[in-house]
């Protein structure tokens with residue numbers, strides 16, 4: 001049966017896939033909003049028709065990008081709150097659930113920022129990788145506390161999301177030095193902290209984040225510079241509690257090299273993994289809205305938040 005998916009859901013999914021909408025927290029919000037739009041626009045006549053539409057919408061959103069668990073966690077949250085025996089009650093509860101999710105998301109980032117800011121001292125220099133709104137929230141909260149900070153921003157090939165970080169930091173009046181990724185080790189001697197985000201965190205405390213994070217973490221450990229991941233609890237990956245690994249997205253080769261340059265070089269393989277895995281021993285702490293955790297102990301928080309429940313509402317009719 002072909003089930004109607006609202007045009008807004010299709011548009012949000014396309015934007016996530018193309019990275020017009022990017023960043024794990026932003027993707028989660030967009031997915032929850034899209035499910036609310038699906039619920040509002042549905043002209044389903046029966047509860048089972050409504051649920052089938054919501055499942056189809058969830059699948060469309062889920063199949064966009066595989067690594068950031070905030071996306072399936074957002075879908076799970078909305079489905080958990082969707083309850084009722086009539087189309088109207090299902091519709092209203094889905095919309096309410098999506099709104100609660102988005103409000104919690106915003107609060108979580110603010111709370112996380114305040115916790116992360118406690119690690120930063122007046123006059124510190126912070127090195128960043130990619131663009132993470134969770135990591136930025138820590139810097140913003142520290143500035144609000146009256147601390148002066150400066151930043152060394154890695155450009156983060158291939159998509160240069162470091163440029164977004166640099167722009168946001170300049171909007172906050174933070175002095176920024178932009179460097180190429182391969183210059184990171186040289187500049188580690190000049191920084192007090194490395195601060196990164198996460199797309200997913202595994203039960204053993206491994207941090208899955210933008211490609212280049214793992215190498216940066218190893219170098220930071222070698223130079224004795226603390227490295228911290230700022231990640232709301234929606235980045236915790238429940239499937240990893242039962243032994244699953246996190247799928248690493250491979251993106252288009254054209255992000256690495258344009259066709260003309262490639263043709264000039266001759267026959268080559270090009271690979272473009274978007275994320276890597278930093279083992280817990282190279283990460284000093286994971287800062288969440290629930291407090292700061294040594295990576296190895298994050299599983300206790302995961303058990304508390306998720307129990308054993310790993311519903312997959314994009315697979316089964318709810």
Ligand code: RI2
Nearest residue numbers: 022023024025132133134197198210
């Ligand atoms: P926030 C991004 O992935 C980066 O890897 C970033 O560290 C992470 O999401 C978290 O971002 P991408 O979407 O949720 O740029 O902290 O591939 O904003």
